[in-house]
Amino acid sequence: MNRTYGARAAAGTLAALLVLAGCSSKAKDDGDGDKAAGGVKTGAGISGKTITLGALTDLTGVYATLGKSVTQAQQLYVKQLNAAGGVCGYKVALTVRDHGYDPQKAVAGYTELQPKVLGFAQFIGSPFVAAVKKRIDSQDKDLVLPQAWSSALLGSPYIRVIGSTYDIETINAVDFLIKAKGLKKGDKIGHVYFEGDYGESALVGSKHIAKEAGLTVVEQKIKPTDNDMTAQVAALKQAGVKAIVISAGPRQAASLVGVAAAGGFGVPVIGNNSAFAPQLLATQAGPALMKNYYVASPSLPIGADTPEAKKLVADYKAAYPEDSLDNGIVAGWTAASAFGEALKKACASKDLTREGVDKALLTIDSFDIGFGTVQNFSDPAAPSSRESVILQPDKNATGGMKVVQEAAVSKEAEAYTPKA
Template structure:
């Protein structure tokens, strides 16, 4: 069944098909309690139970984004495509006889702003289809699990978020993604026992979780990791690349952002360090191909991700709709990340409505029935919050001629090491 929906009418058709295909829990339970409130309406089984963020006419969702910090390009794409999605759904009649509303706050990747924005929006939304920044999602995790119980699709993939009934990641966690990336370096670039892998990584949950995966893979393969920890505000990677060159690394893993990736690739090329470079899923933006780093990025640079690129034929309808709504926007994989996230929340809301329980608890229960959600290139299983939605990773490569600046280099696969990676 197709998930790609360019026109509102097809959006409803595909969503209805998915809702019917999924098995949902139909038991009626009590409301979330606390400040979650109640409203009116009719579900498929009779009177509809509602809660926070739901009135007789509106379902309010929240977006905590970064449109002015290190992930500004990603945040803009995610937010705009989610706004587009909301307009399409509303144009097709809404969900559960209600229109969607998306409340957006830009935290600029600042911890104080991120937590403040979460606390401001949390009492008034059904769910968050966007929350950028693993450190900030981690910071509210205990509050979410113990009192707020608000479903969140995190644009973060740190393994420390696993196990929460309410926080969902779409894709492999950073550790698994990095293990698959190193497996790719072994199979395609000949890395072997005794080799050193350089890793430049952000301090905090993102980079340190990716480092855990790299160190596990290296141990299994008889290699070693030479780590260089940086801050998100660090952009000149000359010192870090020089240190890795002195260590004689055979490859570099980037667990940082696009600005750092551009510097790493450019500095390595200038220094004659001709080794493969691979980044985690958020380490690339197509705008980099308009910088001086472009030749280096096009030469020997890859990205590990849990989705096809926005320029793939399978994503054409989404890309076309996005550019029609935002003609001056740049296509990147934030478009798909944002689309997938809000689609997951709205499909769960449809199921919750059918079950007569359009509450945070009802939406969470519905989400856990979605064990075969069709992603672009990867199928996701949201039934067990203790595990990533997938262990598979797609390897992408920059291409200046491709919409969104990337093409598939290797289709989705999971390494034996990732499959055996121990989880606490």
């Protein structure tokens, strides 16, 4: 598909936890994997006739709504994959742990599951994935397809960002404000962002396009537990910004847009892909969100007018009739589908070890599941796509979002080199 801690404090906490926990969880070497029936090489994460994947999610924290959708979409994918025969005669299982967007729980969950799983089809939270990146690259070598888009995650053959990173996504978002909302040279743009990898990666993007377009960025750094954006709105209004980017969670976006509207501050606001949940449309901020809020997304929304989207909506509703639809479903389904495709290719190469699955993903250069963007996983130093879709909240649309600009990449984003 970024709790109370500063970026530096979080890094120190996570580093200390890794020192304590890292070595004790060393997985067995896949290089000497076992031979299964049919001559398929296997290793960690495969036991009996089951391939086990991990999911480190947020079901109780700042991204609880999206975490639930991501997880249920992946459980649905696994169910359908197994019904179709599984992979190489193996059934696939998804083991889920809720970290509640807490750094200690995230590291503990990874440490617990890592020796038991082939890889992770879900890991929510850029700071947490970044905290274990060195360990994954040098020791564990398990494939991780995170719901995190920090550019700090690039460069790893094992952690693969699906879609544009936050810096590229923000460049595309500001380009939309310039072309569609009248932002022009000399204007000031506000940027409200979470401290840590998510927000600071997005800030790199806004500063880059601001320099290219002659804009000035007015920064407002916040914590994930800062839910009232009154002070930030007041500061940005005082500064005279003409538009605002928000790189935070759904609650912060709703507060920002709602407070601005209540104060007569009607500038357009655009958020990164994780800064909206359709449940917000039922709140007091709903009308303001539909009028003046936009979201940059790595794909078309769940309500897209494609056969694949319509099938996913129907299947998800049948499996989870009491739950609402949102773009977390698309993020979860995309990652699970990509992992499944890598498993199938690894099966064809008769190598279902971690190394074999990692190599298989590198051969996938045009992965398209019908949501508007094509993913290329062949270059670990690059995100799988540079395109963004611009969405707008709409209570009448399936999943609460409509498309205002199809998948596109700005010339600034096309020329930009992400810095890992």
